[in-house]
Amino acid sequence: MKTDRRTFLAGAGLAAASMATVPARAQDVIRDIILSPRRGVWNDQFDARASEGDKVASNLPIFSPETVSYIERAIAQYANIVARGGWPTVPAARKLRLGVVDASVETLRRRLMISGDLSQTAGMSPAFDTYVDTAVKRFQSRHGLPEDGVLGPYTFAAMNVSAAVRLGQLETNIVRLRSMSGFLGERYVMVNIPAAQIEAVENGRVVSRHTAIVGKIDRQTPILNSKINEVIVNPYWNAPESIVRKDIIPLMRKNPQYLTENNIRILGPDGTEIEPTTIDWSTEEAAKLRFRQDPGKINAMASVKINFPNPHAVYMHDTPQQGLFNKLMRFDSSGCVRVQNVRDLVTWLLRDTDGWNRQRFEQTIKTGESTPVALSEPVPVYFTYVSAWSTGDLVVHFRDDIYGRDGVDELMISSAL
Secondary structure (H helix, E strand, C coil): CCCCHHHHHHHHHHHHHHHHHCCHHHHHHHHHHHHCCCCCCHHHHCCCHHHHCCCCCCCCCCCCHHHHHHHHHHHHHHHHHHHCCCCCCCCCCCCECCCCECCHHHHHHHHHHHCCCCCHHHCCCCECCHHHHHHHHHHHHHCCCCCCCCECHHHHHHHCCCHHHHHHHHHHHHHHHHHCCCCCCCEEEEEECCCCEEEEEECCEEEEEEEEEEECCCCCCCCEEEEEEEEEECCCEECCHHHHHHHHHHHHHHCCCHHHHCCEEEECCCCCEECHHHCCCCCCHHHHCEEEECCCCCCCCCCEEEECCCCCCCCEECCCCHHHHHCCCCEEECCCEEECCHHHHHHHHCCCCCCCCHHHHHHHHHHCCCEEEEEEEEEEEEEECCCEEEEECCEEEECCCCCCCCCCHHHCHHHHC
């Protein structure tokens, strides 16, 4: 929308008149904006629509043609921001939060206005008021950060990634999104690794989202496409050889009772149980054996395991360590994916499998018996890597490039903090 000369001069006159009632520093900021040769059309750079609507939460799947069209618009918006000089760096000298009065808040306001998180009508002031608080929370939500309105190390780091780098991140990810925007199934599950989040999608809309724990940097969750074909209630856990070598053997050297305390049995090639005391733990000969944990509350997969064929031997599962879902950086697994509120997801997966409603599922968990259940209709599952996407006009999401696949060090925020 273009602004005619009369309207602009009237607005500039009102802004100039208001300078008499605001602090000198705020006057300078307003004057800089009005007189900036790059200012262009006011609404091009400071669009208030985002902070007045366009909620960040959406039931639009990350994989959809609509998402692709929105990210195309986002690329155009960010290209315009870059062409106009980008956004300022917000000084990280002190923690900023509601009630703080500091000169750096003025820079923060400008930064949030340019990205569309703060309305231009909020004005310029060194005070961190409720308008700024709401805008910071919106910014945090778009970047997968706790929505506490406090500018700590992670929020500062995400905010000070340059506009040019964010534009490049969008351009990198639109290629990934275009390749997965076709028909993926009436029902499917999508695991987004950088977001550590899972979407259960049906008829083109997200029916539930689940926080996830995905692989560590040195034990990455793989990219894959498969179909969920089985759910095991009260599963046994068979430790992969990598975990036996990297975790179990070192732990047994420190605590010979570790296996007993965790209900883990050692099985020989013929399935007979082997006593831990008969093994030389100073070597790695135990890695050739099978380590199986009994079902139960301390089982590594807790109540349920979700299986799908894949060459990486990974799966999705419950966990007894529910507190891990509250962590900001949820990259703690050995490649498999832990699912918060997994019972809701499993109930949805088993919906079309005869006899398996929520009640029977919960009752089976209580028995403690390992029970495999084959899905009558396998559900597609996609493990993917999308670190930037858009779910609506002016709603652009970014995540930490945890595995460094976007190719820019500045986007690997957690590694730098």
